[in-house]
Amino acid sequence: MQGKQAIRAGKSRRLNLFAAVFLLGTLLAGISLSHQLLAQNSPDRALVLTVQGAIGPATMDYVTRGIRRAETEGMGLVVIEMDTPGGLMNSMREIIKTILASEVPVATYVSPQGARAASAGTYILYGSHIAAMAPATNLGSATPVQMGGIPGTEPTEQPSEPQESEQAPESEGTADEQEDSKRRGETAMERKVLEDAVSYIRGLAERHGRNADWAEQAVREAVNLGAAEALERNVIDVVAPNLRDLLQQIDGRTVRMASGDRTLSTADLELVRAEPDWRTNLLSVITDPNVAYFLMIIGFYGIIFELANPGAIVPGVIGAISLILALFAFQVLSVNYAGLALIMFGLAFIVGEAFMPSFGMLGVGGIVAFVAGSVILMDGSHRDISLPTIGGTAIVAAGFILWTVTRFIGLRRRHPVSGSEQLTHEQGEALDTFTRDHEHYTGHVRISGERWNARSGQPVTTGDRVRVTGIEGLTVTVEVLEDEG
Numbered sequence: 001m002q003g004k005q006a007i008r009a010g011k012s013r014r015l016n017l018f019a020a021v022f023l024l025g026t027l028l029a030g031i032s033l034s035h036q037l038l039a040q041n042s043p044d045r046a047l048v049l050t051v052q053g054a055i056g057p058a059t060m061d062y063v064t065r066g067i068r069r070a071e072t073e074g075m076g077l078v079v080i081e082m083d084t085p086g087g088l089m090n091s092m093r094e095i096i097k098t099i100l101a102s103e104v105p106v107a108t109y110v111s112p113q114g115a116r117a118a119s120a121g122t123y124i125l126y127g128s129h130i131a132a133m134a135p136a137t138n139l140g141s142a143t144p145v146q147m148g149g150i151p152g153t154e155p156t157e158q159p160s161e162p163q164e165s166e167q168a169p170e171s172e173g174t175a176d177e178q179e180d181s182k183r184r185g186e187t188a189m190e191r192k193v194l195e196d197a198v199s200y201i202r203g204l205a206e207r208h209g210r211n212a213d214w215a216e217q218a219v220r221e222a223v224n225l226g227a228a229e230a231l232e233r234n235v236i237d238v239v240a241p242n243l244r245d246l247l248q249q250i251d252g253r254t255v256r257m258a259s260g261d262r263t264l265s266t267a268d269l270e271l272v273r274a275e276p277d278w279r280t281n282l283l284s285v286i287t288d289p290n291v292a293y294f295l296m297i298i299g300f301y302g303i304i305f306e307l308a309n310p311g312a313i314v315p316g317v318i319g320a321i322s323l324i325l326a327l328f329a330f331q332v333l334s335v336n337y338a339g340l341a342l343i344m345f346g347l348a349f350i351v352g353e354a355f356m357p358s359f360g361m362l363g364v365g366g367i368v369a370f371v372a373g374s375v376i377l378m379d380g381s382h383r384d385i386s387l388p389t390i391g392g393t394a395i396v397a398a399g400f401i402l403w404t405v406t407r408f409i410g411l412r413r414r415h416p417v418s419g420s421e422q423l424t425h426e427q428g429e430a431l432d433t434f435t436r437d438h439e440h441y442t443g444h445v446r447i448s449g450e451r452w453n454a455r456s457g458q459p460v461t462t463g464d465r466v467r468v469t470g471i472e473g474l475t476v477t478v479e480v481l482e483d484e485g
Contacts (some may be wrong), residue, residue: 321372
């Protein structure tokens, strides 16, 4: 009896010890997690984003994700280090929308020395809460231009006596400005785009209290300014040689946020860099205007060649993938639509490989399209399509295609098991004695259980063993087999 009580007491002590260890571990894990959350949500950090090269969908995605991260982690500032020749207007506007709606102040810093914020970069600089430049940098040349336009084309001739009521909707600016536009060869659409850009950048300048007149001049006349002169003319807020100096200079400034005015406390912020990842770099190459233009040309010609030569497969596959990538690069298709379209094309190509074997051409194109679409849909959040998932799916698809191709090649190499080709070299038996007919002897033979008309270059008697050497229509050519032994 005492032994049983001792056993129960031992079990109770072990359970109590286990419970104590479990509670202690849970407490320590909770403390560690709380410290991590406090560190992540600390306002004592500034996120630094790097934008180099043309502004496009990849840049827009990178900047948007960076600002979202700063908001989620409660950072005190976002700094966009920029060196750009310009880019797509749609991408630029999306970036500015994200900046204006951000809960975290955004400072755009033209850096390093020798960098520029031309064209779209000037708009982004004007749209930021803090506009800063390093020495020996410049901004400007913000005139919008059309991609693919033909330079030097003359404006469409107007009627000799235009009616005022019909021309009024097309009018922009004063009569002198319209006459000047005509001399420069601008069309009505180009004037509309120009006036829209002027209104847009003036609105950004007025929101942040910067020089709106020079902003308009940068759009209309494509003028430029260096860092020192830009600061003197109230185009920017700060000239700083490095990031740490920038944080010191803007400390205590009041900026206008979407939620109201906010005083910055940036002197002691810890700088956290978020460099573009491999996905952003890859998409930046694809969305480069020059690359996008070539993708568009390849896409059109590929589809044309496929329509001209149905069944060629390779031109159609390459053309479809290139065209979707080009439409994504030019922002005709959004990120979601382009990614889903590529994935659907990829799955269709992979399934098509099983029903229409093309020695792997459809399958390889399908894998490329599937992977490209999946990469485009990756957004870096916790709900993204992970790289291992993409790789695993691609490997499974590649294995399926490899199996399909090897099976198809194996079937191609097999000897025929039915039909006329299978009869060649088959042996049979003469059913009668062949009769002489001009140059041949003719009669009947049994081959594989079938009765065939036959002819031979030598006499054949009933019961002779024969071998098929050829076939023409419903008549086989045979030769007599020599008796063994």
